[in-house]
Amino acid sequence: MLLPIHEALRAALRSAITRLYGIDGDAMPSIAVQMPPNRGMGDLAVPVAFELARIARKAPRQIAQELADDLGPVDGVAAVEPAPNGYVNVFLDRVAFLTGRAGVADPEPAADPNGPKTIVEHTAINPNKAAHIGHLRNAVLGDTLGRLLRFQGRRVEIQNYIDDTGVQVADMVVAFRELESMTPADIEARAAQPDFDYYCWDVYAKVTEWYEADPARLALRAQALHALEAGGNEMADTAAVIAERIVRRHLATMARLHIGYDLLTWEGDILRLKFWSRAFDILRDAGVMTRPETGKLAGCWVMPIEDAAAEDGENASGDADEPREKVIVRSDGTVTYVGKDIAYQFWKFGLLGTDFHYRRFVETSDPPLWATSSTPSEGAPPSFGQADAVYNVIDTRQAYLQDLLAQALQAMGHTSQAERSVHFSYEMVTLSHGAARALGFTEIDTTRPFVEVSGRKGLGVKADDLLDRLADAAGHEVVKRNPDLTTDESSQIARVIATAAVRYFMIKYSRGKVIVFDIDEALSFEGESGPYLQYAVVRAANIFRKLHERTGLDEAAVVASLASLPGDALARGEGDDLWGLVLEAARLDEVVDQALRGLEPSVLAKYAFGLAQAFNAFYHRAPILKEEQVDLQRWRAAAALYFKTQMTRTLTVMGCDVPSRM
RNA sequence: GCGCCCGUAGCUCAGCUGGACAGAGCAUCGGCCUUCUAAGCCGAGGGUCCCAGGUUCGAGUCCUGGCGGGCGCGCCA
Incomplete structure (x- = not known):
């Protein structure tokens, strides 16, 4: 866990910069903490001397030297060295770091039940047919976002919107x-x-x-x-x-992927409880929504919009300077989708002045799954809504509509809510020509780069079919390698593998990338895949299983022995390899932070893969069971243990379990 | 027409708020299982980072203008 060290280092550097160059307050440059290309150069690197060079009128190299000399002790840091080119390179106290962390669970902070709440809305599949791979991308991204937020101790409420009246x-x-x-x-x-x-x-x-x-x-x-x-x-x-x-079928499908919800919001309840009329009064009274007397929108209630993209293509040249308007209530008095969504968004922030009734949707689930209701609540529902921030996970084609929600909040003067009304968008999942052909579709336009999934046409890979195929393939591999397992055991493991394969596939691409789904690629368990990550942890676990079988040494005994061992195995130079694995495993908190800052779960996926790669390389280079030098064996075991702990946590944030065997 | 997204190795993609060498997976070729499970590891080949300007000590990354592809712009949802 590196963020506390980053912070301590930044604080120390800031005071050194003030002491040396008299720079303070707004003049203080932001201090980026990076990682040098290899462990020989250091564990952390700060390029701040480049920026200071301009202000202090000195060479970066000299500034780096002065900063290193003046820095003083920093918790967890063993040495600070200026690099010839101007970087300030930082070496951590390796022995203390690994001794203090191997075998420690590093539990996530529990959310403050009274702290600010974040709502993540995702899935929202029309309840009229089976879920397909496009829905999977939405649900996996949304679920992972929720897990990332919870990792940082945020209070999160997951909602799934059900368009039951559409x-x-x-x-x-x-x-x-x-x-x-x-x-x-x-x-x-x-x-x-x-x-x-x-x-x-x-x-x-x-x-x-x-x-x-x-x-x-x-x-x-x-x-x-x-x-x-x-x-x-x-x-x-x-x-x-x-x-x-x-x-209920969708819930079952999502449960196979470890995706669950706190609340199902039914559109029918929004209608029956007249949420819209509340929102209508609010918007009309504030003058945000108006009713033109003349023109083609006469008789409609409309809201002005800022986006030039909203302009009607046919008259774009004619009245380009006219204010644009979006119809919220049609001239026949019915409300559009946007209107209902505005009401829902206002409710999420606790700005509607009214609430749903609630009922338990699944009696036995943990955590309990609630649904909205139109009749007085049964049981004792928790407080829903009232969010401090809202993330709506919806594909990028809805960007324009989602922008309107924030505009409506802004227009009502709810500036901070508008800023925290986030469209967590992503590109769609499409089919390769081959995949479409495999589904029996013959009329494929090969001049286009991909085929769009279409529920209407029944063109798409169903989520359960994909999971079934993955579980079959995984089960086959498991049985091949572990013939002694019972059928129940091997199929249970196969399900765990299938889940990881799907989830990893759906988050490894950055959000803005169109996924062209290819079945062979999705079915691959090699290389950059979920099973590759799980395999690395299983290998680490096997080491400890065999270590215990052969020598009686368990994880706790390994940890307990570290304090009395010489630390040569971690020394700069010869210990760089071993330490490199430990440091990479330590980055999880920093990576989660980065993934959230960029709202980009693929950052976590890439990190997880790199960490698994690092362990697999270590696994081949540095044997543990047959290592006769005791201190070396123990330090390697400690590194493997720390890897196992951190990789397991990483997989948990990605919604994946670790199989007992593979 | 306007807006948003994408353009990096044969293919699919990384490249963190500009910073140390342009990387990974797949595919191809060559090695490694009596060894902690080869779902693995090691090595090789393969790149005008779409193009042209600009900002900067420094640009794959930022700005401007193009080119190519995708998606939006409804009294549908």
């Missing part, structure tokens, strides 16, 4: 009645089947084609949509059955 569910109601000729009782019976989400996947594709064959049929969709929004009718009841059942 077009997609309405389409299913239409499809079941018109195409499948099913009664409400038929639908209820079918929905009880475990494969209901897969069944809906196909029916949804069918109804899309059915609409296309005769656009007049879209009137039925509009009719169903109105019935859903109104509620209290047969179609709405049917929709509720479909949505609830599909949501």
